[in-house]
Amino acid sequence: MKTVTVKHPTGSYPIYLGEDVLSQTGPLLAEFGYSGRCAVLTNEIVGRYYAGPLCDSLSQAGFTPVRIDLPDGEQHKTLDTVAGVYPHLVEAKLDRRSPIIALGGGVLGDTAGYVAASFLRGVPLVQIPTTLLAMVDSSVGGKTGVDLPQGKNLVGAFKQPEMVIVDPNVLQSLPDAEIKAGLAEVVKHGIIDSPELFETLEANSQPNSTPSPISNLPPLTWLLHEAIMVKVRVVQEDPFEQGRRAVLNLGHTFGHAFEQVSHYQIRHGEGVAMGTACAARLAARRGYCDAPTTGRIIALLDRLHMPSQPPDYPAADILAAMTTDKKRQGNTLRFILPRAIGDVDIFKDIPQQDVVAVLA
Ligand SMILES: NC(=O)c1ccc[n+]([C@@H]2O[C@H](COP(=O)([O-])OP(=O)(O)OC[C@H]3O[C@@H](n4cnc5c(N)ncnc54)[C@H](O)[C@@H]3O)[C@@H](O)[C@H]2O)c1
Ligand SMILES: [Zn+2]
Structure with a gap:
């Protein structure tokens, strides 16, 4: 098991990474001084596979876990879902020292995290991510x-x-489409701050390889560690998202617009892959990076069987969608663009005609 420590303004927390560490949750939590009641928030799909082993580990370490299933899907990442959880927590007699354990993908983690932030003005939260994106x-x-x-x-x-x-x-049960969605973020993290991660993905993925993404990857524990370290470095530098953390939106200004104009027929991971390729083209066009760098980014996406061409919608519609993106500041569009593999920057005031040219 590897341990990564994340520092934040009021303390730090460990990320425990390793095969079968899920079944160590009970002892790890007990070591932190917790005991008694706790709540496992999950959904039916994830819970079917992993709530049993998790609750067994908790019970064996002396906890009394109560499982609460939330509805699955982004359409249920709402205040209604949050409000529906509180009565169960009250009924289970959770107090301020009772941990909430979020077992699921990003939707579950974001929702359960907000429950933990707000119930009794805040109770301890344990994140157990079960999708590649959430990890x-x-x-x-x-x-x-x-x-x-x-x-x-x-x-x-x-x-x-x-x-x-x-x-x-836990990724063994994750559908290929969800693996690919997470892989788009992994490629993104390589471009942001890990040439080694990017190069290893290049070395492992062969042209014309099988379309199964997971058979085409470096060892998962290594890959997860490298990708997580990029996120850790960025959030440690900017814990409250006031500056540098924006680099995590590489590919997302384009990507969100693609998702929106397609009425979400284009999924987030696909949008990010297309958006990352477009950001690379825009960077080369503006002279921020060289053409071979852009070529490598597009080639890697292709080898991983991820889309690298912008979708076929009118550029005017895509531009309009970009200007309603919540991440814009004032009326200028911000882009995160690569200078090299492992080096990205925030660029303001990119001329619209360059964006249109990239979309063409
Ligand atoms: N808080 C943040 O910093 C942050 C960052 C990026 C994204 N997000 C959020 O993350 C969400 C997307 O998360 P996601 O991509 O994990 O999607 P998701 O949570 O919807 O999970 C995708 C699907 O896979 C299922 N699933 C999860 N783990 C599984 C497993 N091991 N085996 C089988 N099925 C499994 C889920 O139940 C769901 O049906 C979005 O709402 C996004 O806004 C948050
Ligand atoms: Zn994303």
């Missing part, structure tokens, strides 16, 4: 929250977990 991205950094009808992630709180438990074995 390398959403479970680390303390952002929790839910969507409103007006937009994604509009209500939330920073809630640092007590610990994060990353068990690569």
Whole structure:
């Protein structure tokens, strides 16, 4: 088992990473001085596989876990779902020292994290991410929250977990499409701050390889560690998202617009892959990076069987979608663009005609 320590303004927490670490949750939590009641928030799909082993580990370590299933899917990442959980926590007699354990993907982790941030003005939170995206991205950094009808992630709180438990074995049940969605973020992390991660992905993925993404990857524990370290370095530098943390949005200004114009037929991971390729083209066009760097990014996405061409919608519609992105500042569009593999920057005031040219 590897342990990564994440520092934040009011303390630190460990990320425990290793095969079968899920079944160590009980003893690890007991070592932290917790005991008694706790709540396992999960959903029916994830719970079917992993709630049993998790609750066994907790019970054997002296805890009394209560399992609460939340509805699955982004459409349920809402205040209604949050409100539906509180009565169960009261009924189970949880107190301020009773941990909430979030077992699931990013939707579950964001929602359960917000429950933990708000119930009794805050109870301890343990994140057990079960998708690749949640492992390398959403479970680390303390952002929790839910969507409103007006937009994604509009209500939330920073809630640092007590610990994060990353068990690569749980990815065995994850559908290929979800692996690919997470892989888009892994490639993104390589471009942001890990040439080694990017190069290893290049070395492992062969041209014309099988379309099964997972058989094409370096060892999972290594890959997860490298990708998580990128996120850790970024959030440690900017815990409250006031500057540098924006680099995590590489590919997302394009990507969110693609998702939106397609009415979410294009999924987030696909949008990020297309968006990362577009960011690389825009960077080369503006002279921020060289053409071979852009070529490598596009080639890696192709080898991993991820889309690298912008979708076929009018550029005007895509631009309009970009200007409603919540991450814009004032009326200028911000782009995160690569200078090299492992080096990205925030660029403001990119001329629209360059964006249009990249979309063409
Ligand atoms: N808080 C942050 O910093 C942050 C960062 C990035 C993304 N996010 C959020 O993350 C969410 C996306 O998360 P996601 O991509 O993990 O999607 P998700 O949580 O919807 O999970 C995808 C699907 O896979 C299922 N699943 C999860 N683990 C499984 C497993 N091991 N085996 C089988 N099925 C499994 C889920 O139940 C779901 O049906 C978005 O809401 C996004 O806003 C948050
Ligand atoms: Zn993303």
